[in-house]
Amino acid sequence: MCDSAADTLRALESVGWPVVIKADGLCSGKGVLVTGSRDEAKGFIESAMERCELGAGGKVMLLEEALRGEELSFIVLADGEHFVPLVAARDHKRALDHDEGPNTGGMGAYSTDRIISADLERQIIDTVVRPTFEGLAADGLTYRGFLYFGLMLTREGPKVLEFNCRLGDPETQALVARMDFDLAEALAATTEGTLNRLQLQWRPGASLCVVMVSGGYPGSYEVGKKIEGLVSAATTPNVAVFHAATEYRGGYYYTCSGRVLGVTATGPTLGAARDAAYEAASKIRFDGARYRRDIGLARTAASVVSGH
Numbered sequence: 001m002c003d004s005a006a007d008t009l010r011a012l013e014s015v016g017w018p019v020v021i022k023a024d025g026l027c028s029g030k031g032v033l034v035t036g037s038r039d040e041a042k043g044f045i046e047s048a049m050e051r052c053e054l055g056a057g058g059k060v061m062l063l064e065e066a067l068r069g070e071e072l073s074f075i076v077l078a079d080g081e082h083f084v085p086l087v088a089a090r091d092h093k094r095a096l097d098h099d100e101g102p103n104t105g106g107m108g109a110y111s112t113d114r115i116i117s118a119d120l121e122r123q124i125i126d127t128v129v130r131p132t133f134e135g136l137a138a139d140g141l142t143y144r145g146f147l148y149f150g151l152m153l154t155r156e157g158p159k160v161l162e163f164n165c166r167l168g169d170p171e172t173q174a175l176v177a178r179m180d181f182d183l184a185e186a187l188a189a190t191t192e193g194t195l196n197r198l199q200l201q202w203r204p205g206a207s208l209c210v211v212m213v214s215g216g217y218p219g220s221y222e223v224g225k226k227i228e229g230l231v232s233a234a235t236t237p238n239v240a241v242f243h244a245a246t247e248y249r250g251g252y253y254y255t256c257s258g259r260v261l262g263v264t265a266t267g268p269t270l271g272a273a274r275d276a277a278y279e280a281a282s283k284i285r286f287d288g289a290r291y292r293r294d295i296g297l298a299r300t301a302a303s304v305v306s307g308h
């Protein structure tokens, strides 16, 4: 962990490449660079630590080993005594198709029954989730709520990239679409320590969320763009459009930040959910609107990333 640009640049001399440079604070999903380029690393460090372009969250940096594999978002609900896993989901963090471009807060996500096998789920619970709760208990901490395990599925097994004390975004949109239980009841059980009495049921099949962003995101972008086509998109069968950065004025919605809408669909297969989500997204227009075209498609190359 380094708290000056000079220290971070010095530490870069003794790491393996590619390297993960990760801000220690919150940076709206922009605080991680995975790179094999010394010039790019230097530029990122100077912009965050000298020019403060990531805000206060970018003033301290961690350098981490880059892991190779497929990412997985594994989220559990815990009531202080018991934990219940949600179905697995996967997000797409890079800004551009084929996992290119800078990291973002998330450009899309999907969930199916088949993302992980029952064996892998058991392995994740036995080697990551349960030891985490045992560690919390050993430290005298009682954890209630959602705990997000950002994992990399490597050849050596699942490895933790990050923990978040919340659901994921946009994984939540994909998960909510598949919930076949009363979320309020599950949250009440979380506060009462009775999660063990609930069986969380999930709709079979798949869900998929495409995030529509402002042109230029995750760099600079303009806001205040009028959004059209929302009703038509939201009435597409099996689709829900989640608003993330919109504001309602004078009878219209306008963009007000980078990740604007989560266009989410369900279907019997991932392909069907994908088709419905993209059909709905194609009906929505705002100046500069952009979204990835490959959410839910197999990655062409193994990802080399760390959580954000």
Ligand code: GLY
Pocket (backbone or CB within 6 Å): 091, 105, 106, 164, 167, 168, 169, 170, 171, 308
């Ligand atoms: N989608 C990643 C996160 O919510 O942290």
